[in-house]
Amino acid sequence: MTSITRYYLVVGDTADNGAVIMTGARSKHRGKNDAHEGSDVFCPVCKTTGVLKCVGPRISRKDMGVQIALSGDICICKCPRHPVFLVGRRNYGMTVDTTAAWCLHLGETIGLTTTDAGLSPNEDHAMKFDQFFQLIDEKTGEILKNRFYKIHCPSGVIAGYTDTSGFTKKITSNEAEEIKIEIFGEEI
Numbered sequence: 001m002t003s004i005t006r007y008y009l010v011v012g013d014t015a016d017n018g019a020v021i022m023t024g025a026r027s028k029h030r031g032k033n034d035a036h037e038g039s040d041v042f043c044p045v046c047k048t049t050g051v052l053k054c055v056g057p058r059i060s061r062k063d064m065g066v067q068i069a070l071s072g073d074i075c076i077c078k079c080p081r082h083p084v085f086l087v088g089r090r091n092y093g094m095t096v097d098t099t100a101a102w103c104l105h106l107g108e109t110i111g112l113t114t115t116d117a118g119l120s121p122n123e124d125h126a127m128k129f130d131q132f133f134q135l136i137d138e139k140t141g142e143i144l145k146n147r148f149y150k151i152h153c154p155s156g157v158i159a160g161y162t163d164t165s166g167f168t169k170k171i172t173s174n175e176a177e178e179i180k181i182e183i184f185g186e187e188i
Helices: none
Strands: 003-007 040-043 048-053 074-076 093-097 129-131 148-153 156-161 171-173 178-183
Touching: 148 171
Parallel strands: none
Antiparallel strands: 003 093, 040 048, 048 074, 129 171, 148 156, 148 178
């Protein structure tokens, strides 16, 4: 079985560029409001208030009909690359079975695009589906930074090294695709 563990986000959690979740749901974890799709996010890089967008596989959990946010979800702001929310706490999450590989759902959800958020669209939104992944060791919880990977999808193979936060390059497509990710050892 292949699986990925994603962790719930709360107000105050940050993205890989320092963007901070400002608003949240009524549900709480240890006194902090859970973040949800549509939560306000302040981005210190582009100096705008963006919105949180839920992306990627998850077991649905909603508060008042709105999806609760997880690590790996993104901020829709004016930055050219969407900031990605990092793992906030390792004791509050879910593990999703990905045996059938990842199926990208971004374009099929009730989406918040940059125009929905009151921002002008850019070329980054020309493709209907886009996603990047944070690679984390299932056993140790260690973020796999600077690690060589290959993403196999119907349109070809995308290879590269994860960044210092363990994220792959973003892959884009005009349609949902199943993919497979190969992660290689540090010696490559």
